[in-house]
Amino acid sequence: SYVLTQPPSVSVAPGQTARITCGGNKIGNINVHWYQQKPGQAPVLVLYDDSDRPSGIPERFSGSNSGNTATLTITRVEAGDEADYYCQVWNNDSEHFVFGTGTKVTVL
């Protein structure tokens, strides 16, 4: 089965930049989507198709995808960005959606 690996945690000071990686075999060949989930809440889509932002998502959220790694970058981090973040893809071989293992972003 297709596995998406994320670092369990990322810590960042306010105003700095957080980078969250999502590793998968040849992930650069497929579209990656990202979700933010705050405690007790449903996930929210923050990026789709590697780097596109839904309406209402700040420009501080950006993404890239190449080779075996996709990256969600949050610039000028704010306290409100503290959450769990998940990447997601569709795996054609298994005909399954796959979520990454999740990354907890802590704002120091």
Next chain:
Amino acid sequence: EVQVLESGGGLVKPGGSLRLSCAASGFTFSTYSMNWVRQAPGKGLEWVSSISFSSGFKYYTDSVKGRFTISRDNAKNSLYLQMNNLSAEDTAVYYCAREVTSTSDPTAYTPSYFDYWGQGTLVTVSS
């Protein structure tokens, strides 16, 4: 305003059954694929099942195949998940999620991503 609202969760004994429902509003339900995603307590997101807008395509994660059945009633703007032979490993919050759908061809399925989620319904499997 797009809304999806899950219901039907609760406490069930191992081996029991439960049927989850998801009521959709604020969009043309019959033109969107829909999904169930679950999250065990303290764990990450796990995709469970997908159904295309026409019900022509249905997919399941391996651990629920043969036990869970996804269905929809476009006339009632509703999505369902029939869960049988439940085990403790199925304990989770179950989310209903709308999938962005770019095709109107009922013979095609173009998987994408989930743009609207419900607040979830908790399923607890315990004796």
